[in-house]
Amino acid sequence: MTRGADGFGRATRSLHWIMAAGILGTFALGAYIARMEVGLGNLWLFGLHKTLGISLLALAFARMTWHLLRPPPGPLPGPPLWEMRLARVTHRSLYALMLAVPVSGWAYASATGLDVLIFSGLKLPPIAPVSEVWEDGLHLVHRTLTWTLLALVALHVAGALKRALIARDGTLARMIFG
Amino acid sequence: MRAAAALGVSFRSIPRFQDKAMQTRIFRRTALALLGTAAAARVLSVAAGRDIIGPAEAAPARYVLDPGRSSVRFETDFGEDKITGGMPVSAADLTLDFANVANCRVRVRLDVSRASASFPFAAQALKGPKVLDARSWPHIDFQSSTVRRNGDGALVDGDITIRGVTRPVTLDAAIYRQSGTVAGDLSRLTVQLAARVNRSDFGATGWADMVSDEVRIDILARVDQAA
Numbered sequence: 105m106t107r108g109a110d111g112f113g114r115a116t117r118s119l120h121w122i123m124a125a126g127i128l129g130t131f132a133l134g135a136y137i138a139r140m141e142v143g144l145g146n147l148w149l150f151g152l153h154k155t156l157g158i159s160l161l162a163l164a165f166a167r168m169t170w171h172l173l174r175p176p177p178g179p180l181p182g183p184p185l186w187e188m189r190l191a192r193v194t195h196r197s198l199y200a201l202m203l204a205v206p207v208s209g210w211a212y213a214s215a216t217g218l219d220v221l222i223f224s225g226l227k228l229p230p231i232a233p234v235s236e237v238w239e240d241g242l243h244l245v246h247r248t249l250t251w252t253l254l255a256l257v258a259l260h261v262a263g264a265l266k267r268a269l270i271a272r273d274g275t276l277a278r279m280i281f282g
Numbered sequence: 283m284r285a286a287a288a289l290g291v292s293f294r295s296i297p298r299f300q301d302k303a304m305q306t307r308i309f310r311r312t313a314l315a316l317l318g319t320a321a322a323a324r325v326l327s328v329a330a331g332r333d334i335i336g337p338a339e340a341a342p343a344r345y346v347l348d349p350g351r352s353s354v355r356f357e358t359d360f361g362e363d364k365i366t367g368g369m370p371v372s373a374a375d376l377t378l379d380f381a382n383v384a385n386c387r388v389r390v391r392l393d394v395s396r397a398s399a400s401f402p403f404a405a406q407a408l409k410g411p412k413v414l415d416a417r418s419w420p421h422i423d424f425q426s427s428t429v430r431r432n433g434d435g436a437l438v439d440g441d442i443t444i445r446g447v448t449r450p451v452t453l454d455a456a457i458y459r460q461s462g463t464v465a466g467d468l469s470r471l472t473v474q475l476a477a478r479v480n481r482s483d484f485g486a487t488g489w490a491d492m493v494s495d496e497v498r499i500d501i502l503a504r505v506d507q508a509a
Contacts, residue, residue, distance in 0.1 A: 142492040143361030144401070217410040218403055234411060 110177045111282045117259050119167045120279060123202070124158060127257065130156040131250060134209075154213060155222040161206035168199060182273050187263070188212075194259055201253040207231075212242035342385045345471065345505035347374035352503045354392055356440070358481075359494035360404075367399035367408065372421065372504045386429040388453070389436055389455070391503060392422040412488025413481070419445045424453070439474065443483035448503065453477045453501075460504060468507060475501040 112120075134154045140146060213220045213229035215238040221227055231240050232282060268276035334470040353370045372393040379385035394416040399405035409416040426440035442451040453475040460470045477499045481487070 141361045144363040145362075147401075147403070216408050217412060236412065 111278045112176060115170055116176055118178060121162050125162045126156060151221055151224060157206040157209050158222050164202035178249060180273050180275050182271055191263055194256055198256050199250055205249045205253050208246040212246045215239035215242050293307050325409045342377045342379040344508040345376040345378060346508050347371060348504040356502045365400055365404045367397060369393060369397045370471040371503060376505055383429050383431050383436055391423045394422055395420045407489055413486045415445055441466055445486055447484040449476050449483050451479060471505050473503045473505055
């Protein structure tokens with residue numbers, strides 16, 4: 105993959121931006137379907153939300169595998185140590201949540217007792233017991249993890265903007281241009 | 283007893299389940315009767331049972347279900363749409379007395395485990411633990427307690443058991459001759475029973491935010507007089 109010594113390759117950048125769009129889109133869809141009046145005409149949106157979520161889970165695995173095979177370059181120097189540590193914790197938490205949010209959604213869907221269908225017909229095995237207690241609990245877990253993920257995305261964006269607009273050190277540029 | 287009129291000349295307006303051919307026949311007869319022809323009048327009186335149901339035939343008669351030609355349909359609101367579906371009648375035991383409606387007895391058992399619905403998720407939700415919990419409660423049972431006349435039909439008070447919870451319910455009943463039978467022939471009948479229940483009364487509360495509480499049930503039982 106094309107990259108300079110400190111740059112990100114095309115695969116890494118593609119995965120980053122596709123997942124960024126996917127996470128925001130899936131969140132927006134999830135927030136919408138949680139509030140809409142459900143009917144025959146919009147029932148498919150639940151399937152779309154699951155399809156997107158499980159696709160993002162697969163992409164998260166692909167991304168982590170890719171980083172193991174081709175470790176990305178470390179952070180550009182500059183910020184104080186606490187900021188560097190905060191950035192590292194944020195990145196690790198983001199990866200953990202990119203796995204945990206879709207898995208918690210899958211578990212929540214399993215607990216309803218309905219088939220978990222993605223891509224309009226692919227049935228995922230249930231990964232949680234069917235019970236209203238589990239359903240309510242997992243719904244809360246899915247919501248809480250999702251909001252945590254969004255908070256961390258906001259922190260991540262804030263850090264990237266700080267480096268792009270205040271430090272102007274090329275950190276954001278290498279995620280865009282390599 | 284005028285309840286016998288329900289047999290051949292029930293003009294209950296447009297039941298949801300219609301024995302089409304039979305209704306056509308009823309309407310044709312009505313038209314003829316209105317024309318006032320002597321023949322039609324006789325058909326009507328035969329249909330009403332006055333000629334052929336003598337004292338002997340008026341005694342309570344037992345009927346058994348023809349399961350292949352019987353069905354239960356239900357309907358409930360789902361947002362702006364409806365969920366419809368069906369359930370096989372696994373048993374029905376009826377004793378009908380056209381001379382004295384109060385002697386009628388109705389018992390119906392529905393097979394929840396073979397319920398169907400208008401889309402796959404609905405069928406799964408319906409039979410799952412949050413609604414009918416078919417694994418624990420494979421049947422819905424109805425047993426009549428009192429049968430009252432209501433126009434050409436009857437109101438059947440009784441108890442319905444859903445999810446193991448028994449509640450009083452009133453079924454709106456109509457009885458028709460089946461198509462292919464002659465007026466006054468009581469050997470094969472079509473019994474239509476309609477009811478409304480609130481599923482929350484029975485603990486069937488799943489998806490209450492999406493699916494309406496009230497469920498409308500229509501039972502169409504084709505029955506044969508027991509030998």
